[in-house]
Amino acid sequence: MSIDWTLFQFFNGLAQRSPVLDTLIRVLMNDYLITTALVLFLFGLWFSGETREVRERNQLAVPLAVLSMFVGNLAIKWMNILFYRPRPFSSHAVRLLFYRPSDSSFPSNATSVGFSLATAVWFFNRKAGATMYVLAFLLGFSRVCGGVHYPSDVLGGMLVGTCAAYIVVKKLPFLTRVWTAVIHYLQRWLLA
Amino acid sequence: MLYFVSTGLSLCYLLFAFLSALGVLQGVAARYHLGGLAFLDYSEHPRRGYALGASLGLAGALIYFVTQWAIILTPGPAGAELTILFGAAALVALLFTLILASPLQAKRCRTREARLPPRGGRVVTVGPARGRLYIPGDATAPMPAVCLLPAYTGGHGAACPNLSALATQLLEQRTVVLLVEPTTEAYSYPEALAIVPAATILLGKLPEVDPQHIVVVGHDLGGDLSIRSAGAPNAGQQVAAVVALAPVLVQAPVGLDLLREMPYCRALRWARNSRRAALRRELTALEYGAKIGPRPLLLVYGSEDRVVGNAAVESWHAQRVTVRGAGHLNLGDHPMALQAVVQWLKEHS
Numbered sequence: 289m290s291i292d293w294t295l296f297q298f299f300n301g302l303a304q305r306s307p308v309l310d311t312l313i314r315v316l317m318n319d320y321l322i323t324t325a326l327v328l329f330l331f332g333l334w335f336s337g338e339t340r341e342v343r344e345r346n347q348l349a350v351p352l353a354v355l356s357m358f359v360g361n362l363a364i365k366w367m368n369i370l371f372y373r374p375r376p377f378s379s380h381a382v383r384l385l386f387y388r389p390s391d392s393s394f395p396s397n398a399t400s401v402g403f404s405l406a407t408a409v410w411f412f413n414r415k416a417g418a419t420m421y422v423l424a425f426l427l428g429f430s431r432v433c434g435g436v437h438y439p440s441d442v443l444g445g446m447l448v449g450t451c452a453a454y455i456v457v458k459k460l461p462f463l464t465r466v467w468t469a470v471i472h473y474l475q476r477w478l479l480a
Numbered sequence: 481m482l483y484f485v486s487t488g489l490s491l492c493y494l495l496f497a498f499l500s501a502l503g504v505l506q507g508v509a510a511r512y513h514l515g516g517l518a519f520l521d522y523s524e525h526p527r528r529g530y531a532l533g534a535s536l537g538l539a540g541a542l543i544y545f546v547t548q549w550a551i552i553l554t555p556g557p558a559g560a561e562l563t564i565l566f567g568a569a570a571l572v573a574l575l576f577t578l579i580l581a582s583p584l585q586a587k588r589c590r591t592r593e594a595r596l597p598p599r600g601g602r603v604v605t606v607g608p609a610r611g612r613l614y615i616p617g618d619a620t621a622p623m624p625a626v627c628l629l630p631a632y633t634g635g636h637g638a639a640c641p642n643l644s645a646l647a648t649q650l651l652e653q654r655t656v657v658l659l660v661e662p663t664t665e666a667y668s669y670p671e672a673l674a675i676v677p678a679a680t681i682l683l684g685k686l687p688e689v690d691p692q693h694i695v696v697v698g699h700d701l702g703g704d705l706s707i708r709s710a711g712a713p714n715a716g717q718q719v720a721a722v723v724a725l726a727p728v729l730v731q732a733p734v735g736l737d738l739l740r741e742m743p744y745c746r747a748l749r750w751a752r753n754s755r756r757a758a759l760r761r762e763l764t765a766l767e768y769g770a771k772i773g774p775r776p777l778l779l780v781y782g783s784e785d786r787v788v789g790n791a792a793v794e795s796w797h798a799q800r801v802t803v804r805g806a807g808h809l810n811l812g813d814h815p816m817a818l819q820a821v822v823q824w825l826k827e828h829s
Contacts, residue, residue, distance in 0.1 A: 318552050320544070324497060324566065328504050328537075331570050335508040335517070340735060340786070361559065387554050401559070475735035478747050 295439040303383035316430035353408035360404040360452035385434040399428035399445030407453035497569030499540030507533030516739030582743035607674030609666030614657040624693035624829040625656035627679040629702030645813040669762035676709030680718040703727030704765035711768030721776040730789035737786035773797030776828040782806030
């Protein structure tokens with residue numbers, strides 16, 4: 289906990305030093321920019337690929353990534369029922385750059401969303417997955433800087449998101465078969 | 481439970497997601513040559529597509545973040561609501577793109593067609609088909625002749641390319657040209673099998689034509705027909721050589737790749753045309769290609785062609801040429817393909 293708090297203090301110390309840096313952190317940590325960018329990545333991935341085989345792999349990543357996100361979300365809802373961790377601003381004086389969320393601090397839901405999407409894509413397309421990991425990391429990191437999460441919350445979100453994607457992609461092969469059939473059907477309508 | 485907190489915020493997010501999705505579609509259209517999704521012609525200038533895509537995304541982000549900045553940092557729509565808003569925006573963007581890109585691509589195709597008008601010639605009947613016969617004006621000695629079998633348009637109007645450009649070039653090379661009209665009636669099985677024999681008889685009787693130098697050139701299913709006609713045991717013996725431009729041979733699975741070639745609506749008709757599929761199946765050109773030899777056979781493919789499947793033609797006695805940058809439908813009027821065909825015909829007819 290002390291390492292967590294020390295790291296939090298270090299990264300949160302970046303806030304309220306310069307208006308430019310604060311704006312940058314706010315741009316990264318809000319609920320819209322990076323999450324929309326990640327979903328736009330998935331949207332573009334559906335149409336990407338030089339060959340039919342590559343495109344089919346990319347297209348398989350899209351629904352599985354969305355499903356991973358929902359599984360990660362469910363896991364977090366379940367964890368929140370069992371365990372509630374107050375936000376950093378509830379018990380400490382922090383430099384807050386965001387509104388005061390009322391839900392549990394651990395694990396970070398936004399980070400879980402980012403990492404579930406990135407991990408699912410990583411299994412099918414390393415380049416796209418790596419880019420999405422960078423975006424997802426920025427989302428989690430900026431939330432620590434902005435004072436709404438401890439570093440361990442972000443780490444927890446990473447783990448939940450990654451595990452959700454691993455389970456959906458690697459441990460539930462019937463989903464891959466179902467989505468392959470759906471993609472083949474959509475190909476008949478030239479939508480895949 | 482969906483609340484959507486603020487109508488203004490939700491509508492602005494919808495606009496942001498719509499413009500960004502439009503931008504992404506323009507980016508992928510430029511990157512993967514998906515003309516059916518492109519607002520502009522990116523074939524030679526993909527950077528235009530990237531620039532337009534980035535501009536749309538940036539415009540959406542600016543509109544959203546500048547107008548809603550104060551509200552963005554307060555509690556907003558939940559994840560489920562954002563998912564619904566984004567899904568709706570992406571769907572509308574895709575529909576909008578398909579609808580807008582279709583007439584734009586059709587217009588680009590018409591512009592290309594307009595550059596290649598077949599001039600002169602007289603209408604003749606070749607079996608079940610009609611054709612246009614072109615004879616060079618200064619004919620003195622018997623000349624080689626070429627029967628051109630264009631791509632099957634599926635009865636939905638002329639496809640962007642036909643073989644008119646090749647006809648023009650061949651006429652300039654002092655070659656008699658018979659350009660067959662690819663109507664649905666003519667390209668039906670088994671009626672279509674009568675086209676090449678009728679054409680060779682017609683051309684062979686012309687005093688301007690050297691009957692030993694009659695060549696058949698086909699594009700798309702016209703290529704399949706030329707291979708089938710020349711490879712059949714009792715037909716096409718007068719055919720001196722065969723050129724097949726992107727013969728279909730094996731039906732590749734359809735999909736987004738067709739949008740590289742044509743607008744969405746035309747592509748959908750193309751993919752779901754049962755006559756077309758039946759004609760390819762009945763022609764079984766894959767079985768006849770090996771029987772054309774020792775007569776010369778030239779197979780021309782475009783490097784960007786994703787319509788034709790991978791056929792095992794290694795055993796064929798054929799010369800293969802791949803034209804860089806050419807697709808399936810534009811192969812018939814691609815300058816490099818025309819140059820290769822004309823040069824090859826000079827050597828083999």
